[in-house]
Amino acid sequence: MGEEIVRLRKAAGLSQQQFATMLGMNRTRLREIEKGTGNPRLSTLIRIANGLGVELKDLVDFEA
Numbered sequence: 001m002g003e004e005i006v007r008l009r010k011a012a013g014l015s016q017q018q019f020a021t022m023l024g025m026n027r028t029r030l031r032e033i034e035k036g037t038g039n040p041r042l043s044t045l046i047r048i049a050n051g052l053g054v055e056l057k058d059l060v061d062f063e064a
Helices: 002-011 016-023 027-035 042-052 056-060
Strands: none
Touching: 002 027, 002 042, 002 056, 016 027, 016 042, 042 056
Protein backbone atom coordinates (compact mmCIF):
# COMPACT_ATOMS: atom_id res chain seq x y z
CA MET A 1 0.00 0.00 0.00
CA GLY A 2 2.82 2.38 0.84
CA GLU A 3 4.34 1.96 -2.60
CA GLU A 4 1.01 2.78 -4.21
CA ILE A 5 0.70 5.94 -2.10
CA VAL A 6 4.20 6.99 -3.20
CA ARG A 7 3.40 6.26 -6.84
CA LEU A 8 0.18 8.26 -6.76
CA ARG A 9 1.75 11.12 -4.81
CA LYS A 10 4.62 11.41 -7.27
CA ALA A 11 2.22 11.17 -10.21
CA ALA A 12 0.42 14.16 -8.70
CA GLY A 13 3.74 16.02 -8.58
CA LEU A 14 3.77 16.31 -4.79
CA SER A 15 6.72 15.97 -2.45
CA GLN A 16 6.25 14.22 0.87
CA GLN A 17 6.34 17.57 2.64
CA GLN A 18 3.79 19.16 0.29
CA PHE A 19 1.43 16.23 0.59
CA ALA A 20 1.78 15.97 4.36
CA THR A 21 1.09 19.69 4.72
CA MET A 22 -1.91 19.39 2.43
CA LEU A 23 -3.26 16.57 4.62
CA GLY A 24 -2.47 18.38 7.85
CA MET A 25 -0.17 15.63 9.03
CA ASN A 26 3.46 15.29 10.01
CA ARG A 27 5.90 14.42 7.20
CA THR A 28 7.52 11.78 9.41
CA ARG A 29 4.17 10.06 9.85
CA LEU A 30 3.54 10.09 6.09
CA ARG A 31 7.02 8.65 5.49
CA GLU A 32 6.30 5.80 7.92
CA ILE A 33 3.05 5.00 6.12
CA GLU A 34 4.75 5.09 2.72
CA LYS A 35 7.57 2.82 3.95
CA GLY A 36 5.09 0.39 5.46
CA THR A 37 6.39 0.85 9.00
CA GLY A 38 3.44 2.89 10.21
CA ASN A 39 0.06 1.53 11.18
CA PRO A 40 -2.38 4.20 9.99
CA ARG A 41 -5.93 4.53 11.18
CA LEU A 42 -8.71 4.08 8.68
CA SER A 43 -9.50 7.79 8.93
CA THR A 44 -5.90 8.60 7.95
CA LEU A 45 -6.08 6.29 4.93
CA ILE A 46 -9.32 7.94 3.86
CA ARG A 47 -7.65 11.37 4.14
CA ILE A 48 -4.72 10.15 2.04
CA ALA A 49 -7.02 8.68 -0.60
CA ASN A 50 -9.06 11.89 -0.75
CA GLY A 51 -5.89 13.95 -1.00
CA LEU A 52 -4.77 11.85 -3.95
CA GLY A 53 -8.19 12.03 -5.60
CA VAL A 54 -8.75 8.28 -5.47
CA GLU A 55 -11.03 5.94 -3.58
CA LEU A 56 -9.71 4.06 -0.56
CA LYS A 57 -9.94 0.77 -2.41
CA ASP A 58 -7.49 2.12 -4.99
CA LEU A 59 -4.80 2.26 -2.31
CA VAL A 60 -5.22 -1.37 -1.36
CA ASP A 61 -6.63 -2.95 -4.52
CA PHE A 62 -3.46 -4.05 -6.29
CA GLU A 63 -1.99 -7.26 -7.61
CA ALA A 64 0.86 -8.89 -5.74
